[in-house]
Amino acid sequence: MTRHQTQPAYRRVRRHPERASYCVEDAYSILDEALVAHVSFTMDARPFIVPMGFARDGNRLLLHGARGSRICRQLAKGIPATVAVTLLDGLVLARSTFHHSMNYRSVVVFGQCEPITDIEDKDKGLELLVEHIVPGRSQDARRPTRQELEATGLLAMPIEDFSIKRRSGPPVDDPADLDFPCWAGVLPTHLALGQPQPDSNGPPPPECPDYVERYRR
Secondary structure, X not given: OOOOOOOOHHHOXXXXXXXXXXXXXXXXXXXXXXXXXXXXXEEOOEEEEEEEEEEEEOOEEEEEEEOOOHHHHXXXXXXXXXXXXXXXXEEEEOOOHHHOEEEEEEEEEEEEOEEOOOHHHHHHHHHHHHHHHOOOHHHXXXXXXXXXXXXXXXXXXXXXXXXXXXXXXXXXXXXHHOOOOOOOEEEEOOOOOOOOOOOOOOOOOOOOOHHHHOOOO
8 A cells, every 4th residue: 555545535635646745744844834724614514714823732733713703613512624724835837828836835634623711721822823923922912811811712623634735846848848939937936024014003112023023934
């Protein structure tokens, strides 16, 4: 049996299986770089998909939302869910329209969520979420109150059942198209961050911290 044949059918990558990975370290790397996860679930025989803030806490995902929101209420019941994260690395321009593509890294996690209800665990989880967005920020910002923590929905999903797919490299044109007089190659993509804009509400804020000025991802 090949590596791909050992995977459960529902998460086995069928299209271009050579681009697949089932290595947990690869999954961690993609999740740690991404900022937004799309979470899908089914309710009343209708599919839903919702973008959510998240962070990785060891071998589990932390998903953040309002405690009273539909997605938090449903996921807290332990229904099956899927979390998808994608990083776009480049636009692949081939000589034929058929072979245009994108370079990317993606991970899909399958599982069920458990609500985090302990106040101290919630506080630690929210700190991880803030640090995932901007490392160093939780040391400056005010800590949440108990009331704020109780209003927050925080869910945990194990990173155990997942699949990874990625593409890299130049376009793959048909040999007959290699002489076609059209530019071909890769247009790399990057997350671009602008100049920090201080909040105009309240008194003038302190000097912009170094972790904001030098923020990169």
